[in-house]
Amino acid sequence: MRVAVVGLGGVGGYFGGYLARYGQEHREHEVCFLARGKHLQAIQEKGLLVKGQDQEFVAVPALATDKAEAIGPVDVVLFCTKGYDLEATAEQIRPIVQATTVVIPLLNGVDNAERLQAVLPEAQVVNGCCYIFSWIAGPGEIVQSGPHSRMVFGLNGEGADTGLKEKLQAFEALCKAASIRAKFTTAIEEAVWMKYLMICAMGGATAYYGEPVGEVRKGPEKRALLTGLLQEIAQLAQAKGIALAPDAADKTLALIDTLDPASTTSLQRDVAQGHRTEIGSFSGYVVRAAEALGLDVPAHRQVLERLGE
Known part of the structure; x- marks a missing residue:
């Protein structure tokens, strides 16, 4: 081969x-x-x-x-x-x-x-x-x-x-x-979307606040944004016919809660270092796809407005 x-x-x-x-x-x-x-x-x-x-x-x-x-x-x-x-x-x-x-x-x-x-x-x-x-x-x-x-x-x-x-x-x-x-x-689409659910939400939240995972998952405001990002991705997947479990967002949040609190994401590091980012594949994609389907994704719009595309 x-x-x-x-x-x-x-x-x-x-x-x-x-x-x-x-x-x-x-x-x-x-x-x-x-x-x-x-x-x-x-x-x-x-x-x-x-x-x-x-x-x-x-x-x-x-x-x-x-x-x-x-x-x-x-x-x-x-x-x-x-x-x-x-x-x-x-x-x-x-x-x-x-x-x-x-x-x-x-x-x-x-x-x-x-x-x-x-x-x-x-x-x-x-x-x-x-x-x-x-x-x-x-x-x-x-x-x-x-x-x-x-x-x-x-x-x-x-x-x-x-x-x-x-x-x-x-x-x-x-x-x-x-x-x-x-x-x-x-069942590749389910596998791809399950990974995306975590990295897109976690990347967006850590880059938005410029803080590691341990910080963005605590405190009502930060956790609310993280939760909103997860729920909006799950809603988009459902609208696109992707067979994610009904509790996929909740289970992903529970998994994020087990991660090393000092963990950072590549999107967060790229933003902090002034490098070109993949925000277009993360919240940028969610916003575009949601608009095409008539969905409202305020958490992802909030992230995109701050980080740009």
Whole structure:
């Protein structure tokens, strides 16, 4: 199987590193990296150093480049850029995509597959998400912490295309062989929205107040905003026909209450550091989608008005 990992940040670097290491030992699988800048240069010179919770290793891909045409057509694209770079990057990877190519996004947000399919209509785009805490520690170096690093991808319904289902199951098997916790599911929209429920609400609240999780979940005003963000996402999911449990928002709030009080979110850190943010994929998306369906989402409008898009 030929796999291209597009975007070698914390997500792509971690999962891509495991896949590339496996490819070094099993030559029937070829894993290529599409990256850029000093990070790419370091990988080309000495490989990708992955420092995981349980092990540390250097992975050498079959090819690391910033030119998609050098990679050529692949079987699977693991798409791991930031949401605000999705369309531009999708245009750049046209040389590696053909009618039989499966594209799996592992980005924050719930509309990534739809956006990718619009740019790459010839590809077989499915949806996916991941659970991981990892980052670029320096050029050519990825660090991961915490015990729960996994990816989920798949289709909706058992009656989905058999050929595509078999391809995804084959990729799942490859990931597992490479020591990645991966799961193929036929209920991917529910999985993606459940993750979104937490990260969108928690990211919005922490970025709005500029405080860690422990602070935004206590005190009536802050907790009310957090609760409102959760409830509005759940209402939007229901309006869009996503089969979330009726108590999904309550259970997610209970889970947030168990997190380390010092925990921060990537959106909060990006806002604090003046970096470009993914607010457009978070409250920005909720507001736009809600307006299209005639829903009122005052908590998300409040966040968006302060943080901008």
